[in-house]
Amino acid sequence: MNVGVSESSMADKSKTINIALDPTSGIPFYRQIILQIEMAMADGRLKPGNQLPTVRGLAVELRVNPNTVARAYNELEIRGLVSSQHGTGTFISDREVEMSEVEREEVLSQLVRGFVSQAASYGFTVDDIIRYLTDYHEEGRK
Amino acid sequence: MNVGVSESSMADKSKTINIALDPTSGIPFYRQIILQIEMAMADGRLKPGNQLPTVRGLAVELRVNPNTVARAYNELEIRGLVSSQHGTGTFISDREVEMSEVEREEVLSQLVRGFVSQAASYGFTVDDIIRYLTDYHEEGRK
Amino acid sequence: MNVGVSESSMADKSKTINIALDPTSGIPFYRQIILQIEMAMADGRLKPGNQLPTVRGLAVELRVNPNTVARAYNELEIRGLVSSQHGTGTFISDREVEMSEVEREEVLSQLVRGFVSQAASYGFTVDDIIRYLTDYHEEGRK
Amino acid sequence: MNVGVSESSMADKSKTINIALDPTSGIPFYRQIILQIEMAMADGRLKPGNQLPTVRGLAVELRVNPNTVARAYNELEIRGLVSSQHGTGTFISDREVEMSEVEREEVLSQLVRGFVSQAASYGFTVDDIIRYLTDYHEEGRK
DNA sequence: GTGGTCTAGACCACA
DNA sequence: GTGGTCTAGACCACT
8 A cells, every 4th residue: 555655646736726916906805816716717727626725825825814815715615616625625616517508508698698788888899798708718828 | 756856857868878787796886887987988878968867867777875876976077077067967078088998908808807707607618608609699690 | 855754764674683692502603693594584584675783783792703793694695695785784685586386396395305315314204304393483483 | 455354244244324424514524424323323223233334435435534434433432332343343332322302302403403594595484394394294105 | 884805813623 | 734713903995
């Protein structure tokens, strides 16, 4: 029974997601953390099972109070996006997407339509959105 | 309950700008109102001389506290973008609003990022969104 | 326009729900608060639109730190059970139960079956549960 | 990977007690294990002399860290409810477990209250639950 | 006055 | 070592 060697072979242990806080944005730190983790999930940088940085670790990295990171993780857990395991760490949840393709499409449709009308009230067109989204996505891939 | 001057006599003089508030966006209502009026001015939906909805009228329409609308109008007046004329209404000033591309991009950025992370919490990826949005767009063109 | 009299006629303003914390239970304070509010909703003592006690008010009453109450309210808000309005208060959400009777029954069925099997693993029968639940409910009505 | 004594040679000697862990209950896993074993002893599903599953076996079955199971067994041994015999297994002690009505009621209380508040968050009332549970029960009797 | 955010620091529980 | 809870107290934002 090999102990030690086998323990250390966890290259994929905790993903680095390069969270950056902008203190001038007016968006609370804990919310910026949530947003960035959600976005990392949306574009595939974080997948189910991946471990997030530890609360204290991320707090040190971002130079914020551990409570602030804990609050972000806590909210993500309440929403079911991550699962914290005492003494072990915090992990991206296995999404139990029991939705059929049809249902998924329906939910996506609702979300997008709502967003389009919101953006429209600011004077943005669907074209604006698509353009930004595509650029944004390319950016993330570099 | 009619109080004071009838508001309905100027119904056709005040532009409807379709302000939509999103209580889940984290952006305070008064700021959402300001932003949307600014954007409407920037892209020509509101022109100098146009009358804004009355404070009370808009408050009822948006189902918020009249103070909230008043605060938005007040801040717009301080910035010189609108001018309130006692007993008459609130009007778009001559002073032009030039919203730079950069500013527009910033607002769009915030909106899109917020939406992406909301969609992520339902398990949708950026790709899903782009795909749907493009289809949706094509659909609209037919 | 009557001001003052009409403002003060808010007898039902904020519901008293008599939350009691048990420091010996091992259940964290914030969770006890959540549980008791949820139960008040379940047996009809709190209805949509009712205002909860203020964060500071409840904190004083329960002799805990305001942050502890805020945390409970916050979690309830994330779950969509209450809605906090800045500068105004915290209110029980209007549940948008768009579910058909059939769907409701389905969800209830899943919940109950899950619970029954959980209780069974502790050696309790459905009879035990019904008996306790009925007693508990009568208790609440006194 | 076979290490040490084969566990399968005593498969039919160790009682299956169907322990079910609920990660959302807030009760730590090790405590859920203890509670369920105690209840099984109290209502006769486990009798003196019966062998418990091996630590590793149960850990695999429940998909938890073996330390967690070990901790539960350890605590049960300290209380004298089970005795571990090196190289052989863990067995229910002669010492009787009398779980008083009061204790049983307490556990039931916790379970039910937790369930009621969970159901409340889906908009179900205590009445809904009682009604469904009674129907469900009748159903089962047919 | 309402709720919201953040810090600093202590102590506990789980693995 | 991990995450979880709670306090005390400061300061901000909305009504």
